[in-house]
Amino acid sequence: MTAWDYIVWALTCVFGGIFPARTALYFLAPAKGRVRWIVPYLVIGAALSMPTWAGDGNPLYYFPFLIAAFLIGYGGRPAARLVVGTIFFEWIIAWSMIVDTRAVLPGSAGYWGAMAWKLAMWAAVWLLMRRVFRDGKQVVLSGRLWALLGLLALSPLLSELAFSMWDIRAYTIDGTDAQIDAAFYTLLPFVFVSAIALLFAVVLLSRHQALEQEHQLADMRELYYQGIRREQEQVRRLRHDMRNHLTALSGLLEQGEDGRAAEYVRRLQAASGPSGAGRFAENDTVNIVLSAKARDMAQAGLIADISVSLPENLPIADPDLCALFGNAVDNAIEAAKDAADKRITIRARADKGLLMLRVTNAYAGRREEKADGLFATTKADRRAHGFGLRGMREIAARNGGTLETTAKDGVFELVACLPLTK
Template sequence: MSETMPRLFTALAEWGSCMLFLLQYSRRLRGPRFWLTAAGALVVQVVWLEGTGSLPVAFWMPAMAVAVGLMFLFLALCGRSDLLGAGYCTVRAFLLAEFTASLEWQLYAFFVWETKIDGFVPATAFLVVIYGSVFLLAYHLEQRVSQGGDLPRMTGRELLSAASMGLAAFLISNMSFVTANTPFTSSVEQEIANIRTLVDLAGVVILYAYHIQLFELHTRRELDAIKNILQNQYVQYRQSRESIDVINRKYHDLKHQIAVLRAEQDPARRSAFLDQMEEEIQHYEAQNKTGNSVLDTVLTGKSLYCAKHQIKLTCVADGARLAFMDVMDICTLFGNALDNAIECELSIPDKEKRLVHLEVYAKKDFLVIRCENYCPTPPVFDHGLPVTTKADREYHGYGLKSMRYTAQKYGGTMTVQAKDEWFQLTLLFPLEHH
């Protein structure tokens, strides 16, 4: 049996590691397109590694660098992450592939040495069992960290740290293949295999621990951003409350002024103008009386903004049902829902089609909050939430996450969908707990 690992096995390990990350996180390609691309990537990886297997040792490192580049292209083409995220996954996938291939080959070599049984069938069986076990375990551990979420946006420094750890582990584990004349290498076949497997395992574990810390760091950042959004919505509510109190006083004064003016002999045109003013005042007083003063304040502030930008905002709300909610949470839910809807309507050139509708009502044992807005271009969804269209994604997209966080706080759920040129956001809260 040859002491050199078949290049085919290495190619399969590298491809399998890439597939692990592509199946774990969101992808740009799906369905038949993804699987065709994956099959093509496997063929390219196998052809390259098999074709460079007979090159001298001096060309081994450049050939491996190209193989890593092919893994990066595969991940960047199929995955939804940016280039830094694809590079980060490439580092982890490559080191995992090195460990998996080394472990499988070492165990198979030991099996052949002990049993003297060699051939295609046992080699294939070992390959399927070891590769399958390692990748399933790695997928499970990755899922425990991500918890169904997507890969956080990487920074250049984070990628550089991961790449440094991965490169160090790879160089130390493979040093014996280049030269045996160092304190950290060996010329004995069994020792070479042990060094490679154990160092690769250590590298995989270190990168996994680093990955856990990165996820925790990004989660803390996201929670801080959500808390800032909650606080900002509450500040907006307080500002709106103060502004509306001033407006109410002004309207109250105007009503008395109109009563005095009516007692005088005024021209018909001025009378008609005063009639119109009074009608507007009555309309203003009648609107946004939902039974919840916080919701009234939020709606009034948004209504004034919508009127200024020719957006038709309608509302049918039983605000008394919101009594169980904290003031800040009401500001968060309705402020973010209306802000997102209004932002979408501002992009519609036809002002007649700028429509937003809000409902709050009880149905059976649930409180339903539904916000709908006209949306001729449906957004792209990722993990149940629309992907932000803003260029700086790192600091946007937290509005809906903060709403989902608030809904879960009260045992509720949030769903979003785009259908028939309408975007609909629905929140459900069980009433029996409140």
Template sequence: METAIWNFWFYGLWWINILANGFFLYQLCRPFLEFRSGRLGQVLLFLTLAGISGMVIWIGDPNMLYTMPVYFLLFLLCTKGNRTGRLAVGIVIFCLTMSVCALLDTYVLKLDTARFYELLVRVLRTTIFGILWLVLRRHFPKERVCLSRRLWQLILGLAIMPLCALIAVVLLTFQKYDSAAVNALAMNQGLVILPFVLLTSTVILFAILILADHEKLEQTNRLAEVRELYYQGLRQQEHQVR
């Protein structure tokens, strides 16, 4: 009976964590995206983000390689608008999520290999995603973020850097199982690079918000200049009439 209650609570908590992770990640990327098919696109994105947040990602393990194409396919299918911008946001969210998963799954495992490890990893994932959302939500605009094509291309170029670092430390270290020296090197690299990927992804989201505010201010200034020219023209016409 105690085992049944433990299993029910343990796996029930797993679903709660997955849904909570999906909610926080969805809220993180919602201000930057426009969805296809209305509510259906939003639900699909939510399920996609919840799914990747539950993946077990270890340094040197190919799970991320299997997750990546499915994630980007679904991400692009349920959103619309500027393709460069959607891809840039998708890469940033992917790097943010995978860096957290790889950090926790790899290094918390060294603390405990029993069920306590799985429980701790789940709680920590939800906690980190929740903190990131609480920090960023104060800076989210009421309207959807809009950038020019050139700025989205700049963001895409910046987003590729943490993605390459993530791939290098997670996927290209598969030889760690063949050598203790390679394993130690891979673990040390991950301890440095994965926090860098997480920090860089968060900073890029901040950069998008700052660029959006700057572009909105420029548009307001241009509109004010056009209005001023219009009023000057009216005043000149009135002066000529008089």
């Protein structure tokens, strides 16, 4: 190889890894470190120039380096990085073995042609995944689904590495290379197609899981909202009948029936839903939610510090308001029960075209932050819980707003900001 060949080779290796490395970002979160993202680019780029013949040991030695690059250079669940790294190894090396087995020594026309074929396929897979992820949705799967995908990825992985592990060429006699190549070129395309199919399986499983969670969130919001609606209707009936109640009370007092009048008032209080908790906001939905939650906080021995300034009408759907305020306070109550500081602070106001909600509470123990920036539920059955924060973020995003959470020094804070103009 000439000096020019070495320059072209180095540039191709460095920039060739961009396509698979960026393709992996559709499936994994970027690494948090400033330099760690370079690792997968360089390690994957090395596969472009690495000769990978049938029976060659290079794939066997390359596998741990690629897996380490995915564990170091990307974020998210370790299981996700391990599985995605394995799948990428399968399709990258399978294609390399297909084109390299018939290529000749480095520096020759066949060698450069093999590199060109690899680079073309890498670009094609990147374009394909770019089209699949044009909606911008991220891959989010449970640990069990990643484990299932890992088991499915074992079969093509072992089939691919079998040629390297057994050094199959060393045990052949003259005249058998043709039969080995026939088996080789029959097996490797299936490994390549299986790896690409596994990438599509990751996408489909992720979207199916997201759809199921959306349905669960919608059902939860509907049930929550229906409960609040019943309280609203109860309050409205009470207001509608208030004139008759006042007339009856006035008659009892005029007749000197103080005892019966007091009993009448007690019955009204028992039937008035959120009465006695005060009025927290002009908006009926928010007021009823906060009134109900104020009672829950009192029953749990918590101190409610509520200051809300919201108008009667808001350009946000009542189910969204109900779920946003209700879930925020529910999470605070759940966390503050076990904390030393029993105070829950709720602030909300409509100002300068924005609805601002801030809920602050103490918590005990640690809070586990997930890859999506939210915090995992502390309840034992994680499959049945943990949708509150995700649902609130969805509500904020659907209304053009944001929702941020922080947990530091034993204090959890939720801040939601929603525009009040469409």
